[in-house]
Amino acid sequence: MSASVTTLYQLLENMKVHCRWFDAGHRISKLSPSQWQQFEDGHIAYPQPYLKHAYLGLAFWPEDDQRKQQVQLWCLRFPLDEQGKLDLASRDQFLKHLLTALSSNLEAAKKDEQLTAVLEGNPYVFKPSDEKQANLHAVVSQQLKQPHSAFMSTVLNYFAHPEGDDWQQLGIQGLADLACRWLDHQNDICKAIPQLPSPVLCSFCHCLEHHAINGMVADALLSRLENNDDKAEQIALLRGISHCQDNARIESALNLVLSSPVIMDVEMLVSLSSRCSQQLITEKYALVFLEHLAAAGNDIFAAVMQELLFQAPLREPLLGYIRSPDRSETLSQAIGHLFSQPKHTEPQAEQKH
Structure with a gap:
């Protein structure tokens, strides 16, 4: 390992790239650079451990790429010790593997064509599920003020008239993009929720769980949850409400599922x-x-x-x-x-x- 590079944070600084850090465990959320630095230095436990690991989504792009056209997204997973802190030996092994793949040429990591080769075979890289990957891309694009995917327009059109079998053509990326931008489209979302077919509702709720929705959207989900005996819908609706800004709405959802046979x-x-x-x-x-x-x-x-x-x-x-x-x-x-x-x-x- 290069004597001058001992942490992932330092590696990215040496590469002269802009970075955004995201927790990619149960719920996708932004990590501050200082949070990651303190965690990597062993000063704090990981904020949201998942299966005794830190699941990290790392977006970065060259400093001279002002339009963010060369954004790279790495999905990394590091084991935690009994205190929830980073297993430093694993981090060191990751860096050694990475620097060997780069042949100490840090600039190569900025180039699109080098990304696969750089990460190939690295044991600390993980492939998210399609659903998690779509939501991670949606959150990253929104954070970087990039346009949503082309799939979102199709989803919006469907939400305006949720009928027939057209839902089978909807893509998870479009649902993730809409969930990420729920505040701009809350009226359309609330009108559509009572009519959405079960597969669309469940997929959309799985996307909404990454976002702190307001009471208006939560109430639409709660109305669908009341007197609902569909197990898949009940689970999905709970997940969609679970990150609501209003704790009273979350408790309302808890009360409904705890009094339902689905709790078993x-x-x-x-x-x-x-x-x-x-x-x-x-x-x-x-x-x-x-x-x-x-x-x-x-x-x-x-x-x-x-x-x-x-x-x-x-x-x-x-x-x-x-x-x-x-x-x-x-x-x-x-x-x-x-x-x-x-x-x-x-x-x-x-x-x-």
Whole structure:
């Protein structure tokens, strides 16, 4: 490894490129350069760990490219230690592999034709799902003030008249672009939500979950969630509402699913744990959720709880709730099984959740 390059942050500075950092785990969100630098220096835990990894979307372009026509997007995944901090040995291995591929020519990484060769075989590169990739591209293009894709116009036209089988021609990139620009089109979105076919509704909600929608859009989703017995729609609608600016709307969605048979579905439990964790560590919901999770079986309980307990802000509140004297025998047994598990579990490949 080059003696002058010891961090990814430093590498990009040496390349003289502009950068934007994004968390690409459960929810796509912007990371500040200082957040990444502090994390890479080992000073802070990763803000949003996912499967005990830091999932990073890194967009960069040459300083002399004022129109941002040469934007590169790297998707990287780094393991975290028990404290949620960067495993420095893995980062060093990534840099060594990268610099070897570049033959120490940092300028080569700026060129489109070099990108595949530079990252080929690097074990810390991951390929997002099509849905995640579309949403990442939508967020990056909006952040960089670039135009949306051509697919969004087709989606907008459909949302104006959501009928027939035309929905089968809609692309996920167009739905992601519209979700990213929800504020500019909230009236059209709210009018369309009651009429959207289930596949379109679910895909669109999976895109909306990356954005802090307002109460107006959330209310349209809540209206569709009420008296809804379609499992896929219920899960998708919860995800679409989960990042709402108004916590009361999120709680309304929680109340609906917690009183519905869908709460016994494993996919709903996983969606709740990953999208609504801040609400689930409150006294109002914690024990109710833990009891439902325990009812799903010891292995499911252990897998979900290990992921939640890995996140520092959630650990202490959850440990407090699982010590509650009001817990059922089923929950007590699930907790006993949890703490009999090995402390370290091997991270999985990216999942759809």
